[in-house]
Amino acid sequence: MRIAVVLGTRPEIIKMAPVIRELERSKADFFILHTGQHYSYNLDRVFFEQLRLPPARYNLEVGSGSHAEQTGKILIGVEKVLQGEKPDVVLVEGDTNSILAGALAAVKLHIKVGHVEAGLRSYDRNMPEEINRLLTDHCSDFLFAPTEKAKAILLGEGVPEEKIFMTGNTIVDAVYQNLEIAREKGNTLDALNLKAKEYFLVTLHRQENVDDRIRFVSILEGLDRVAAEFKTPVIYPLHPRSRKMVSEFHLKPQNLTLIEPVDFLSFLQLESNARLILTDSGGVQEEACILNVPCVTLRDNTERPETLEVGANILAGASPDRILEHSKAMLGRENNWVNPFGDGTAGRQIVKIIMGGSND
Ligand code: UD1
Ligand code: UDP
DSSP: OEEEEEEOSHHHHHHHHHHHHHHHHTTOEEEEEEOOSOOSGGGTHHHHHHTTOOOOSEEOOOOSOOHHHHHHHHHHHHHHHHHHHOOSEEEEESSSHHHHHHHHHHHHTTOEEEEETOSOOOOOTTSHHHHHHHHHHHTOSEEEESSHHHHHHHHHTTOOGGGEEEOOOHHHHHHHHHHHHHHHHOOHHHHTTOOTTSOEEEEOOOHHHHSSHHHHHHHHHHHHHHHHHHTOOEEEEOOHHHHHHHHHTTOOOSSOEEEOOOOHHHHHHHHHHOSEEEEOOHHHHHHHHHTTOOEEESSSOOSOHHHHHTTSEEEOTTOHHHHHHHHHHHHTSOOOOOOOSOSSOHHHHHHHHHTTOOOO
């Protein structure tokens, strides 16, 4: 059996790494097809190097562009590769343009599609990711749901039960496999002059937050107020989309320490030692929950409701008052919830299932 792993962005590389490790361990016939959606060193190569992943056999180098342009280029490129390689299964992860195009190219060639992290819904179709995950789920043959809730959503949408496998989320595998290594590496806080549990960590990069000037300014004002109220350093590794918009809108964020995006081990150190995390990232909401660090989500909805239910996360949207209020509320909570995203064996289960076994 030949397996193609199609990926293209930072979170896909990180969350697919445990699956790739397991494919290597079981000596499977597989290859990586990188779409090139992310191409900057600190959003792409650094993760291959640090997580010791084999190099991609193909890189389509599609780069940035409008949604249609980027998705269309990936679709054309993936189809060519799949026609040549003739894999039996294509694996994709998450909700980006890369994965929608990868899944669509495969299903039209009658190649089976496995979707890692299936069944997540924000029910907000203004988000490009919601369209991507919905369509990808509905062209998949193996739907790897991270939680019971995700499985129930898929069943509710009419996906046959035999296609759905509850495996947990591979981000748990990635965190467990790398946390100790990150702790040993341990110099990121010193380099930034930070003390454990005496700073807040921010990530903010979603199209609907940073491409809208009013919304971006409002969130930055909320973060500024949080920093001033708690007299605490706030570290913000700036995604290139956000950097571009800060410059285009001529913004000068106050009270925030802006840094370049960091590698995964450094980011795990920053997350696990933060007093509070404020974010609009999907993966960062999960990691905060797994690491028992309270999280304030800078969005009006989340496709990770499990984090809200266990008390690890709260939705603050973009209002400065709510960002401040909700930060206070989260800082007052006990951080003793149980991680709802599985036991860190998702990668192993996924490989076993596609190679013809079950995950019992
Ligand atoms: C994409 C995903 C988003 C995911 C994020 C992970 C879609 C629709 N969005 O958003 O779901 O959360 O990746 O980080 O697929 N840029 C660089 N270097 C790069 C890549 C991008 O400088 O390596 C800049 C370019 O200015 C580009 C902008 O970032 O225009 C946005 O890149 P794009 O791939 O369109 O979307 P992301 O915001 O990265
Ligand atoms: N991350 C990282 N360095 C950073 C910021 C984030 O390694 O400077 C990692 C983080 O640990 C998480 C992933 O990137 O695993 C989240 O990716 P992102 O926020 O870009 O995408 P999303 O999860 O929102 O799709």
